[in-house]
Amino acid sequence: MRTLRRLRHDKSYVALLKIDGKTVRKVARADVGGLAEDIAFSPDGRHLYVGNFVDGNIDILRVEGDSLAKAAGLALPGHPASMRGSTP
Numbered sequence: 761m762r763t764l765r766r767l768r769h770d771k772s773y774v775a776l777l778k779i780d781g782k783t784v785r786k787v788a789r790a791d792v793g794g795l796a797e798d799i800a801f802s803p804d805g806r807h808l809y810v811g812n813f814v815d816g817n818i819d820i821l822r823v824e825g826d827s828l829a830k831a832a833g834l835a836l837p838g839h840p841a842s843m844r845g846s847t848p
Contacts, residue, residue, distance in 0.1 A: 793815035
């Protein structure tokens with residue numbers, strides 16, 4: 761009989777990708793909370809919101825050219841359920 765193990769990680773990460781013609785490359789990476797499940801850009805494209813299931817919060821990252829910087833966090837009364845964003 762096989763035993764299934766559940767793996768838990770305290771952190772997740774998001775990657776910022778840049779598309780140049782037919783080339784896609786990773787330009788930045790940022791650590792966020794546990795089990796990141798939702799992600800959306802702000803309407804102006806200058807911030808990235810990441811919902812973290814394990815931590816029950818939202819990490820707010822600032823997009824600065826080809827880099828990501830942690831700007832703030834927002835505690836939630838429960839787990840983030842879903843998030844929507846619009847195209848900047």
